[in-house]
Amino acid sequence: xxxxxxxxxxxxxxxxxxxxxxxxxxxxxxxxxxxxxxxxxxxxxxxxxxxxxxxxxxxxxxxxxxxxxxxxxxxxxxxxxxxxxxxxxxxxxxxxxxxxxxxxxxxxxxxxxxxxxxxxxxxxxxxxxxxxxxxxxxxxxxxxxxxxxxxxxxxxxxxxxxxxxxxxxxxxxxxxxxxxxxxxxxxxxxxxxxxxxxxxxxxxxxxxxxxxxxxxxxxxxxxxxxxxxxxxxxxxxxxxxxxxxxxxxxxxxxxxxxxxxxxxxxxxxxxxxxxxxxxxxxxxxxxxxxxxxxxxxxxxxxxxxxxxxxxxxxxxxxxxxxxxxxxxxxxxxxxxxxxxxxxxxxxxxxxxxxxxxxxxxxxxxxxxxxxxxxxxxxxxxxxxxxxxxxxxxxxxxxxxxxxxxxxxxxxxxxxxxxxxxxxxxxxxxxxxxxxxxxxxxxxxxxxxxxxxxxxxxxxxxxxxxxxxxxxxxxxxxxxxxxxxxxxxxxxxxxxxxxxxxxxxxxxxxxxxxxxxxxxxxxxxxxxxxxxxxxxxxxxxxxxxxxxxxxxxxxxxxxxxxxxxxxxxxxxxxxxxxxxxxxxxxxxxxxxxxxxxxxxxxxxxxxxxxxx
Numbered sequence: 001x002x003x004x005x006x007x008x009x010x011x012x013x014x015x016x017x018x019x020x021x022x023x024x025x026x027x028x029x030x031x032x033x034x035x036x037x038x039x040x041x042x043x044x045x046x047x048x049x050x051x052x053x054x055x056x057x058x059x060x061x062x063x064x065x066x067x068x069x070x071x072x073x074x075x076x077x078x079x080x081x082x083x084x085x086x087x088x089x090x091x092x093x094x095x096x097x098x099x100x101x102x103x104x105x106x107x108x109x110x111x112x113x114x115x116x117x118x119x120x121x122x123x124x125x126x127x128x129x130x131x132x133x134x135x136x137x138x139x140x141x142x143x144x145x146x147x148x149x150x151x152x153x154x155x156x157x158x159x160x161x162x163x164x165x166x167x168x169x170x171x172x173x174x175x176x177x178x179x180x181x182x183x184x185x186x187x188x189x190x191x192x193x194x195x196x197x198x199x200x201x202x203x204x205x206x207x208x209x210x211x212x213x214x215x216x217x218x219x220x221x222x223x224x225x226x227x228x229x230x231x232x233x234x235x236x237x238x239x240x241x242x243x244x245x246x247x248x249x250x251x252x253x254x255x256x257x258x259x260x261x262x263x264x265x266x267x268x269x270x271x272x273x274x275x276x277x278x279x280x281x282x283x284x285x286x287x288x289x290x291x292x293x294x295x296x297x298x299x300x301x302x303x304x305x306x307x308x309x310x311x312x313x314x315x316x317x318x319x320x321x322x323x324x325x326x327x328x329x330x331x332x333x334x335x336x337x338x339x340x341x342x343x344x345x346x347x348x349x350x351x352x353x354x355x356x357x358x359x360x361x362x363x364x365x366x367x368x369x370x371x372x373x374x375x376x377x378x379x380x381x382x383x384x385x386x387x388x389x390x391x392x393x394x395x396x397x398x399x400x401x402x403x404x405x406x407x408x409x410x411x412x413x414x415x416x417x418x419x420x421x422x423x424x425x426x427x428x429x430x431x432x433x434x435x436x437x438x439x440x441x442x443x444x445x446x447x448x449x450x451x452x453x454x455x456x457x458x459x460x461x462x463x464x465x466x467x468x469x470x471x472x473x474x475x476x477x478x479x480x481x482x483x484x485x486x487x488x489x490x491x492x493x494x495x496x497x498x499x500x501x502x503x504x505x506x507x508x509x510x511x512x513x514x515x516x517x518x519x520x521x522x523x524x525x526x527x528x529x530x531x532x533x534x535x536x537x538x539x540x541x542x543x544x545x546x547x548x549x550x551x552x553x554x555x556x557x558x559x560x561x562x563x564x565x566x567x568x569x570x571x572x573x574x575x576x577x578x579x580x581x582x583x584x585x586x587x588x589x590x591x592x593x594x595x596x597x598x599x600x601x602x603x604x605x606x607x608x609x610x611x
Contacts, residue, residue, distance in 0.1 A: 038192045044232075045177045045192070045222050049239040054147035059138040059519065133438045133488065135381040135495040137543060138519040146170040146223045146240045152560035153243040156551040158252035158533060159213070160279045163205040164565050166219055167197045173223030173238060180204065183216040183244070212247030219243050248551050248559075252533040253579040254279055255305060256526075256547065256564070257286055259295065260572040263544070264377050268317055269294050271572075275583055276547075278564055286584065287591050292318045295595075297576060301356035303477060303529035305580035307335050309396070311354050311363055314341075316597040329354075330595035331363075331396050334585050339594030343601040344401055348388070353416045353472075357423050364417035364426050367392035367403065371492075374437060381495040381521070385437030389415040391428050393452065394604065402607040405454030406447040413440070416491070418473045421504065425449060427482070429471045429491070430457065430464075437490045442471045444484060446506070453610050462502055462510045469494075472524070475504055478531030481556060482506070483513075485523055497523040499536060501556045515550035515558035522548075526579045535564070535577045545573035 143149075150167040151157075157164070166178055178198045181188040189204050200208070208217055220242040225234045254277060261271040270289035277283070287295060294315040302308030309331055316326040327349035332339035344351060350369040357364070368390045374383035391407035391414045394400070407414045407428050416429045426449055429442040443464030447457040463470040463484055471491040473484040482504045487494035499522050502510035516522045517540040525536035532552060537545040538561065547564040593599060 040231075041175050041194075041224075041226065042177065042190070042192045044175070044224050044226065045237055047237060049222055049237040051241065052145045052147075052238050053241060055143040055145050058141045060141060062134065062138060129436050129438050131378070135378045136488070136519060137381065137495040137521070137539065140519070142171065143169040144171040146173065146176075146221060146238050148219060148221055148240050148243045151219070151243060151245050151562060153245075154560050155245040155562050156248040156559040157209075157212070157245060157562060158248055158250065158278075158549070158551075159209060160251065160254070161209070161562075162278060162280050162565055163200045163202055164562070165197050165199045166221070168221045168240060170196065170221075170223050173225050175224050175226045177222040179218075179220050179222065180208070181218045182208065182211045183218050185211065185215060187211065209247055212245070213249050216244045216246055219245070248532075250530065250532040250551065251528075252278065252535075252549065253303065253528045253530075253581045255580040255583050256535055256577045257298065257300075257580060257584060258547065258574050258577040259298075260570060261575055262572045264373075264382055270317055271295060273298065276564065277583070278549075281565065281567055284583075285588055287312070287588055290592075292316065293595075293597075296350070297352045297354055298578065299354045299356060300578060300580065300584075301360035302334075303579065303581055305334075305582035306585040308360050309333055309356065310584070310586065310591075311356070312591075312595060313351055313354070314595040326597050328595060328601055329365075330591075332586055332591055332594050337586070337590070339590065340396070341595050341599050341601045342394075342396070342399075342604050344394075344604050345606040346392075346401075351394075355418045357419045358421055359423060361395065361397065362419075363394045363396065364404075364419060364428075365392055365394060366390070366415045366417065367401075367408075369415070382493045383437040383490065384492040385435075385440060385490060386413055386415060387433065389413045391415075391417050391426060391447075393426075393449070399602055400605050400607045402452055402611065403609045404447060404449070404452070405610045406457040407445070407454065408609065413442075415442075416472050418475065419449075420446070421475050421477075421479050423449070427460070427473045428457075429473075430459075431469075437492075440490050441467065441469045442491060444470045444473055452607070460506050462506075462508075463500070470500075474525060474527060476527045476531035476552070477529050479504055480531060481552070483525060483527070483534065484510075485525075486512075493521075494523070495521045495539065497521045499523075499525055499534070501552070501558075511556070513550065513552075513558040515548070515561040517561075521545070524575045524577060526577050528579045529581055533579070534558070535579055536561075537573070537575050537577060539573075544569075544571060545575060547574045547577055 148168045175194050178191045191198055221240045223238045227234050256276045259271045259273050270291050270293055272289050273286040273295060275284050275286045294317050296313035298312040300308060300310050311329060311331050313329045328341050328343055329351050330339055330341045346368050348368045351365045351367055352369060354363055354365040366389050368388050370387050391404045392401050393404055411433055413431045413433050414428050418427045425446050427444055427446045430445045431440050431442045444460040445457040446460055448455040459465060469487050469489050471485050473482055475482050481501050483499055483501050485497050486500050488496040498516040499513045500510045501513055520540040522536055522538045525534050527534055533549055535547055535549050538548045539545050548561040550561045551559040
């Protein structure tokens, strides 16, 4: 320990004792003892170190199901299956059972599957379908040898990003020294710890942010095995393979709006929404569900956060007979600081997965939508699907809505709309109705809006008819790219989901972003306003989704993903993140008053399709 620190601690001990402050004396002594121990351990890292390599990556075994139990009745011949009664496929939950707000969604989906099964035995409704398509999630075994697991080698951090944590794996050693060095300079920091992580102090991170754009930042960890009885090191000093990262010159939007949802999917969910400042650990409540609402989706018409409009789907979940599952959506005008709640003229009120037109005057939405879930749950993933869904466009100023010709066929599912950046067309997901959620392969189609007259929908080459499911398109604000998700089947809660990128004019082949992981879901995502960063939800390290970020270069390649740091990680999934430049200019109580169940709704008029 440096002489100045030692003297300061001694003086503090004397003052504490003289004042009779027992608690202060104890705290001071604890600090002194800790520093003394770390100083003693630090000396044991001197000398030559042996570099060790990470163990080969391995995974814990996955679940393998015995399907014999399903061979009788559920997996019989086509004609028998089509007639056989379907067992209760609703998701198991400890919550009270509620019927679906928008009609019998589960029953409607099962009915459509029966109809499809009469034509195609492969799609017969069976619980075994789910078991034959298990989760791709694989839990990695920790490395026995010393290895820096975070940050990833070659990562980029945005300027102004909050302090990250260095993490490592090691089953042999019990004390470590973290070394951070700015390459090409004399700046180096060392820290001794007995934990397998270290939060970079703010002052050190400030220097890294200042110098890391022009210089690489090198991180390595030394490990020793310390014998408490002898007070000596046993064996050699080990050192990890170093990792390097840089600070990007490209900023990311500072705020992210997201939901926190507890898994698994069920009929009764009341997720709260939050705003996170990625330059700090500050989080504020954006909209409380008050344990009574399900806020399905939200979307902003502007990346500014202080202007434009916000739309949000709301379902009242409290099981009071006269108000059971009332479903509306609200629009809050950030410029006027006013909000309105709307009731659509459709039989089914669900309006999830909305998207504002570039001029902020029109809202494309998935209308006439029902959502249901099947059991069993495999790891973190689940079979959730839609028996019905159409694309409609709502105009809040006119208080009118119309189905889009070319994207509202009752025999097909049309969902996840997204306007092209010129506002002339809508990209959406298309699939034939009546398939089990695990067997649905969505294709991305584009349809001209044509002033509401619609037109012929055309499949997007590279994002359709490829044997996989393609969905959730997003356009980069700089006009270069269209991103979308792709999975083995279905769309919601898919562990096989990855994020792909292609040119925004639909030319060229799409490519899988390098920031994806092979063994967990990478899904909900949003672009920063400059088109340089993507924030997304990922289940790469756990079955609970966390927020990650990746930088997109001029060629459309992604840097290794970095986490949005959490000092305390909740046992809930982060989903539907939205990048914003500024903290949204709306008070929680004003937004709640817009969509609360007893607020009077505006009755929307349906305009004939194609008019």
